[in-house]
Amino acid sequence: MPRFAYQAINENGTTVSGVLEADTQELANTLLSARGLIPARITLEGRATSWLARLDQMLTAIRPWDIILFTKQLSTMLKAGIPIVRLFQILESQTDNKKLKAIINDLIQDIQAGSSLTEAFRKHPVAFSPLYVSMLQAGEASGQLPEVLERLIYIIEHEYKVKKDIQSALAYPIIVVVALVAAFFILLTYVVPKFVSIFARAKVALPWPTKVCIVMYTAIFDYWPILLGLVVVLGTGLYLYLKSENGRLVKDAALIRLPLLGPLFIKSAMSRFASIFAILQASGVAILDIMKILTGTIGNYAISRSFDALADKLKEGRGISEPLRSAEYFPPMVVNMVAIGEESGNLDEMLSAVSKHYDTEVEYATAKLSMAIGPLLVVGLAVVVGFFALAIYLPMWDLTKTVSPR
Numbered sequence: 001m002p003r004f005a006y007q008a009i010n011e012n013g014t015t016v017s018g019v020l021e022a023d024t025q026e027l028a029n030t031l032l033s034a035r036g037l038i039p040a041r042i043t044l045e046g047r048a049t050s051w052l053a054r055l056d057q058m059l060t061a062i063r064p065w066d067i068i069l070f071t072k073q074l075s076t077m078l079k080a081g082i083p084i085v086r087l088f089q090i091l092e093s094q095t096d097n098k099k100l101k102a103i104i105n106d107l108i109q110d111i112q113a114g115s116s117l118t119e120a121f122r123k124h125p126v127a128f129s130p131l132y133v134s135m136l137q138a139g140e141a142s143g144q145l146p147e148v149l150e151r152l153i154y155i156i157e158h159e160y161k162v163k164k165d166i167q168s169a170l171a172y173p174i175i176v177v178v179a180l181v182a183a184f185f186i187l188l189t190y191v192v193p194k195f196v197s198i199f200a201r202a203k204v205a206l207p208w209p210t211k212v213c214i215v216m217y218t219a220i221f222d223y224w225p226i227l228l229g230l231v232v233v234l235g236t237g238l239y240l241y242l243k244s245e246n247g248r249l250v251k252d253a254a255l256i257r258l259p260l261l262g263p264l265f266i267k268s269a270m271s272r273f274a275s276i277f278a279i280l281q282a283s284g285v286a287i288l289d290i291m292k293i294l295t296g297t298i299g300n301y302a303i304s305r306s307f308d309a310l311a312d313k314l315k316e317g318r319g320i321s322e323p324l325r326s327a328e329y330f331p332p333m334v335v336n337m338v339a340i341g342e343e344s345g346n347l348d349e350m351l352s353a354v355s356k357h358y359d360t361e362v363e364y365a366t367a368k369l370s371m372a373i374g375p376l377l378v379v380g381l382a383v384v385v386g387f388f389a390l391a392i393y394l395p396m397w398d399l400t401k402t403v404s405p406r
Contacts, residue, residue: 068153271354
């Protein structure tokens with residue numbers, strides 16, 4: 001649906017701006033009038049935006065920390081009893097992020113038009129996830145919105161911390177791999193050819209590492225259009241496949257089976273499952289709705305697909321632990337703790353304990369990954385350097401034999 005950027009005058013005579021979706025400009029005008037605004041300017045957000053506009057959009061992207069800070073401020077002011085419209089006006093004035101500021105402005109307009117918080121937030125999936133909206137809905141329904149927001153803040157901060165830990169563990173390996181690839185191409189394209197010309201003039205028999213380098217060099221420089229076309233075609237095809245449902249399933253299932261990363265992904269998913277499940281149930285969200293939310297927030301498509309089968313069995317009234325026993329990827333510890341929680345009536349407490357356990361496991365697995373990747377990178381570096389050393393020095397050794405005095 002087309003998006004229109006607008007400037008309008010509200011009932012207080014203040015100029016406000018924002019973005020809304022409408023089929024036509026006339027309909028956008030009507031929507032603004034229905035909100036009690038006097039449209040001053042409405043422009044269509046075209047796809048052919050300038051590079052400066054695109055750069056501005058990238059720099060003003062809504063980060064997880066922006067949402068965490070917004071939610072903390074929202075919870076604090078709700079506890080203080082500030083009227084809801086005035087509350088969001090304060091949040092709008094204190095927010096530095098342009099995108100989030102525009103979204104808050106839209107929230108104000110929707111709330112003034114009579115929408116509930118849940119309805120207003122649901123219109124902005126870019127900033128607020130299905131989990132976020134569902135928690136808001138549970139808080140509104142139970143009348144405990146500040147308390148539910150506190151639980152939501154815990155989830156968002158927890159997710160943010162886990163992602164940052166994993167990114168920190170992978171940052172060094174990625175830098176080293178990029179450096180290795182760059183060194184490989186520099187040696188292949190600048191160093192090896194110079195020595196090959198010397199060997200050719202001396203008519204020295206070339207060993208297989210040098211011949212392999214020559215073949216790779218020839219392929220890169222003489223057939224680069226073909227190679228580039230193959231890379232573009234294969235890359236595009238792989239990207240489109242991985243965006244499909246089956247591709248996402250194959251990719252995530254393969255990630256889970258990786259020797260070092262697989263256990264880390266499973267433990268991270270179990271921690272997310274347990275913490276979100278516990279908080280949603282304590283907030284009064286129905287069990288089937290919890291399963292729908294987990295399907296979209298678990299972070300791994302292969303694991304989230306198993307929730308579809310769980311939901312069908314839950315509809316049959318089998319409880320939670322029994323369907324989990326037949327579900328793939330769920331360790332026995334999770335299943336047993338859920339079963340104990342069901343029998344004792346303390347399911348949320350058991351799930352919280354599972355979440356804390358797997359938080360520790362994720363930290364341990366991340367540290368173990370960092371320690372294991374170091375030796376692997378050293379081996380990879382030794383292989384690359386050794387290969388080029390053989391490609392250069394073996395012919396040089398033969399060359400020294402031919403010129404040495406007898």
